[in-house]
Amino acid sequence: SLQNAIKETLRTATIEPWAARCQDVDIEIAGHIIPKKTPVIQALGVVLHEEEKWKVPQRFDASRFEGAPQDQLAFCPFGFAGKRQCPGQDLALLVMGVFLATLCPKLKLQLVPDQIVTPTSAVITRPQDEVWVTLKKRLSS
Secondary structure, three states: OHHHHHHHHHHHHOOOOOEEEEOOOOEEEOOEEEOOOOEEEEOHHHHOOOOOOOOOOOOOOHHHHOOOOOOOOOOOOOOOOHHHOOOOHHHHHHHHHHHHHHHOOOEEEEEOOOOOOOEEEOOOEEEOOOOOEEEEEOOOO
16 A cells, blocks of 8 residues: 555655654663653664564565554654654655655656665765656556
8 A cells, every 4th residue: 555655665764763852750661760851762763674573674565564553663763652753743644645646646756777875864864965766757548
């Protein structure tokens, strides 16, 4: 499905490599006390490619999202699971779906041949160099 392809794209692309937040209260995680106001960083780029959670994590496979829902801690491209997720997550997924459902039936998108896209991580992951694509109008049926 389109939604599964979007989710797998978010997982494999790792647009946001990490998320951070501070608790208002002291908390205990796995027997360790984390004092309030201590920054807690979640390495999303690691979790989204963890072999224990994702079979052959380097391979794009949208069928991973068919059937049972994914573990919220394994699939969290928008940051922390639960009530600390990005408030714009649902809107972002909706906009991606509408954009692709409108564009894909009309146009075929491809990377320019022999182009190598090298990701660069910072606050967000982006290509190191410009990415060139070709657009071809699909024939009407």
